[in-house]
Amino acid sequence: MNIDFSFRRVGLLLKRYFFENLYREIMFWCIITFTFTVLDNRVFVLLVMFVSGLIYSIRLQKELMKGSNGMHYFLIPATHSEKLASTIILNTLYHFGMTFLSYTIGNLLVILTYQFILKIPVPVNWDLFQNTTLVNSSGFFQPEIKNVFWSVFGLFAFSQSLFTLGSLYFDKNVVTKTIFSVLGIGLGLLLLQLLIFKTYWDVKYLSNAIFPMFVVVSDSTIPGIFKTTFLVGSYLFTPFLWVVSYYRLCEKEV
Amino acid sequence: MKKIVDISRLEFCYKKQDKLLTNFNLKLYTGSINGLLGKNGEGKTTLLKLISGLLFPIKGDIIVNGFIAKQRNPIMLHDVFMLPEEIYETSLSIKMYNDIYIPFYPDFSATKFHKYLNEFNIDIGISSISNLSHGQKKKFFIAFGLATNAKLILLDEPTNGLDIPSKRQFRIMMADAINDKCCIVISTHQVIDLEDIVDNVIMLEKHEIIFNQTKETICNKLIFKSSENKELNNDIIYSELTTDGYQQLVENKTGEKSKIDLELLFNAVITDHHRIKNLFNS
Numbered sequence: 070m071n072i073d074f075s076f077r078r079v080g081l082l083l084k085r086y087f088f089e090n091l092y093r094e095i096m097f098w099c100i101i102t103f104t105f106t107v108l109d110n111r112v113f114v115l116l117v118m119f120v121s122g123l124i125y126s127i128r129l130q131k132e133l134m135k136g137s138n139g140m141h142y143f144l145i146p147a148t149h150s151e152k153l154a155s156t157i158i159l160n161t162l163y164h165f166g167m168t169f170l171s172y173t174i175g176n177l178l179v180i181l182t183y184q185f186i187l188k189i190p191v192p193v194n195w196d197l198f199q200n201t202t203l204v205n206s207s208g209f210f211q212p213e214i215k216n217v218f219w220s221v222f223g224l225f226a227f228s229q230s231l232f233t234l235g236s237l238y239f240d241k242n243v244v245t246k247t248i249f250s251v252l253g254i255g256l257g258l259l260l261l262q263l264l265i266f267k268t269y270w271d272v273k274y275l276s277n278a279i280f281p282m283f284v285v286v287s288d289s290t291i292p293g294i295f296k297t298t299f300l301v302g303s304y305l306f307t308p309f310l311w312v313v314s315y316y317r318l319c320e321k322e323v
Numbered sequence: 324m325k326k327i328v329d330i331s332r333l334e335f336c337y338k339k340q341d342k343l344l345t346n347f348n349l350k351l352y353t354g355s356i357n358g359l360l361g362k363n364g365e366g367k368t369t370l371l372k373l374i375s376g377l378l379f380p381i382k383g384d385i386i387v388n389g390f391i392a393k394q395r396n397p398i399m400l401h402d403v404f405m406l407p408e409e410i411y412e413t414s415l416s417i418k419m420y421n422d423i424y425i426p427f428y429p430d431f432s433a434t435k436f437h438k439y440l441n442e443f444n445i446d447i448g449i450s451s452i453s454n455l456s457h458g459q460k461k462k463f464f465i466a467f468g469l470a471t472n473a474k475l476i477l478l479d480e481p482t483n484g485l486d487i488p489s490k491r492q493f494r495i496m497m498a499d500a501i502n503d504k505c506c507i508v509i510s511t512h513q514v515i516d517l518e519d520i521v522d523n524v525i526m527l528e529k530h531e532i533i534f535n536q537t538k539e540t541i542c543n544k545l546i547f548k549s550s551e552n553k554e555l556n557n558d559i560i561y562s563e564l565t566t567d568g569y570q571q572l573v574e575n576k577t578g579e580k581s582k583i584d585l586e587l588l589f590n591a592v593i594t595d596h597h598r599i600k601n602l603f604n605s
Contacts, residue, residue: 072397078427085423088415140377141411146400146427319395323377 074154078147082155085145098171105175111197115221118168122225123232126160127243130236139323149319157311161229165222172197223307230310237317324352327475327506328374333383335366335373343369344530347383353474354503358517359510360589361527367510368408370527371477374508375405388474401428404468405477410460414453417445417463428471436470442492458484465493469500476500476507482516494520514585524585526592533596536603538583544602546573547584560598561591574602 087094101121105114133142133156142152183191198218203210235247270292328351336342343366351357361367372378373385376392376399385392390399413420417440425431440447443462445455452460461484468476482490490513497520501507509517524541526534536544545560551568561572570584572591592599 078397081423081426088419088423089413092414137407137409137411140372140405140407143377143395144375144400144403144405145424146397148397149395320379322379323372 072148074148074150078151079155079158082145082147082151083158086155086159098167101168102171102175102178105172106179109172109176109179114168114172114197118165119225119228121168122160122164122229123244125164126229126232127236129156129160130233131243134237134321134323135240136323143321143323149315153311153315153318156233157230160233161226164229165225169197223304227307227310230307230314234310234314234317237314237321324354324503327351327353327388329384329386330374331384333373333385334381335369335378336381337369342381342530344373344380347531349525349532349535351475351506351508353506354501355522356497356501356507356509356520357523357525358514358521358585359508359525359527360512360514360585362593365527366530367527368479371405371407371479371508371510374475375403375477376400377405401430401471402474403477404471404473404475406461406464406468406479406481408480408483410457410464412453414451416450417447417452420452420467424467428473430472432470432472435472436466439466439469439496442496443489456484458486458489461485462489462493465496469496472505474505476505478507478509478511480511480513481509482511482513490516514589518583518585521585524588526589528593528596534592534599540603541583541588542575542580543578544575545581545588546575546577546579547571547581547587548573560602561587561594563587563590 101117104117108114132138145152180191183189198216198221200215200217201212202215204213231251232243232247235250236243239246328349330347330349333344333347333349334342335344335347347370349370359367359370369378373380374387374392376385376387376395379393387399388402390396392399415423421433421436425433437447440463443459443466445459445463445466449455452463455463461481465478465481468478482493485493494516497507497509509521511517521538523537524534525532548571549565549568550571553562553564553569556573558574558576559571560574562569570587572587
C-alpha cells in the first residue's frame with residue numbers, strides 16, 4: 070500500500086458512501102425531482118440547491134465523523150486528502166450535478182406530460198444558468214443573456230466548502246455557528262478593507278457585500294493590481310477553505 | 324517478538340478535564356495477547372483510541388509499527404484493527420461490506436474470514452448487517468478484524484453481548500489468530516473470558532499502569548488457591564470471601580503452579596499494589 074494520493078481509494082470511499090446510502094439517496098433525489106416538477110422557478114431551484122447542499126454537507130460530516138461511525142471512518146486505511154477529496158466530490162460535484170439532473174428530469178417530465186397526455190406544447194425551460202440583464206445600447210435597453218453556470222457553481226462550491234469547514238470545526242449547531250462566524254469574519258475583513266481603501270485612495274464607492282472577496286471594487290482610484298488581486302483571491306478562496314478543512318480533518322479526534 | 328506499540332511519556336486529557344494519563348509508558352510486542360484491565364473511567368478505551376490514532380496525546384509519543392499514531396498513516400491503519408465497544412452501524416450486506424472494505428486491507432484472508440464466520444454461525448448471505456443482533460454484529464466485526472491479518476488488533480469489550488458458546492468460540496479464535504506477527508489487546512471487565520488466553524496482564528488504576536506482567540511471571544510469583552477457612556499467614560497477599568469459601572493469593576515460594584484467577588489478581592492489585600509491585604520487583 071502506498072501513501073500517495075490514490076484515486077482508487079477515493080473511488081472506494083465513494084462506493085462506500087453510495088452503497089451505504091443508496092435508498093436514502095434515491096428517496097432524496099426523487100423528492101427533489103418531484104418538487105422541481107411543481108416549482109421550476111430558477112431562484113427556487115437555486116435556493117433548494119444551496120439549502121439542501123448545506124444540509125447534505127453537514128449531515129455527511131456528522132455521519133462520517135462522530136461516534137462509532139466516526140471511529141470506523143477514521144480507521145479506514147486511506148489518507149486524509151483522499152477522505153477530504155471524496156467528501157468534496159460528494160457534497161460539491163455530485164450534489165450540484167444531481168440537482169441539475171433532477172431539475173432537468175423534473176422539467177422533462179412536465180413537458181412530456183403536457184405534450185403526450187394533454188397535447189399542449191410547452192417550451193423546454195433551460196434557463197437555470199441563464200441570467201438576463203438589461204443593457205443600455207445606444208440609448209436603448211436591450212436584454213442580454215449571460216451564462217452564469219460557472220458563477221453559480223463557484224458560489225455553490227464556496228458555500229459547501231464553508232459548511233464543510235464549519236462542520237469540521239463545530240460539533241453542535243453547525244449552521245448557526247458557521248453563519249455567525251462567516252458574518253463576523255467577513256464583517257471584520259470588510260471593515261479592514263474599507264479602512265485601507267479609505268486611507269490610501271480615499272475610495273468613495275464599494276458595492277454592497279458582506280464578504281470582502283465578493284465586493285466589487287468599482288472605484289477607479291484603486292490601482293488595477295488590487296482589483297486583480299481581489300478577483301484572483303475570490304477564485305482561490307474555495308481551495309483555501311479546502312486546505313484549511315484538510316488540516317482540520319488531520320487534527321480531528323473522535 | 325517485535326515491538327509494535329511504543330508509548331513514552333504520554334500525557335492526555337479530554338477538553339476541560341483533569342489529566343487522564345500522565346507520564347504513561349507502555350510497550351507491546353507481537354506474538355502476545357494482552358489483557359487490559361481497570362475500573363470504569365481509568366482510561367482503557369482512551370488508551371485504545373490513542374494507540375489507534377483516534378485521539379491525540381498532549382505530550383509524549385505513540386509509535387505504532389514505526390508510525391506516529393496520530394498521523395493516521397494508511398500503512399499504519401491497514402495494520403491496525405480496532406473494534407470499539409459501540410460498534411459501527413451499517414446497512415450493507417456482508418458481501419457488499421467485503422467488496423468495499425477488503426481492498427483497503429491488502430493482507431485480508433477470505434479463507435480465514437469464512438472460517439471465522441462459520442465458527443460463529445453467521446450466515447454470509449444475510450441481506451443487511453443491521454439485521455444482525457448486537458452480539459452477531461460483534462462476531463462479524465471480530466471475524467473481519469482477524470481476517471485482515473492486521474498486526475495490531477485492539478478489542479474493546481469484545482465479549483459484551485456474546486452468548487455463552489460464542490464466548491468460548493471467541494477464546495478459541497483468539498488463540499488461533501495469535502502469531503509472531505500479531506499483537507492483540509483486549510480491554511474487558513469480563514476477566515473470565517481472558518484467563519485462558521492472555522499472555523500479558525496490564526492493569527490501570529488512577530490513570531496509570533500499576534501492573535504489567537506476563538502470565539508466566541505471575542504464575543512464578545503467585546499461587547491462586549481456595550480455602551474453606553481464612554488462614555493467617557504472612558505469605559497470603561490477598562484473601563476474599565466468595566460463595567466457595569476464601570480465595571487467596573499467596574506468594575509462590577515453592578514453585579507450585581496454579582491457574583490464574585484474574586478477578587482475584589485484579590482485586591489484590593487494586594487493594595495493595597505496592598506489595599505486589601515489590602514482590603514482582605524482587
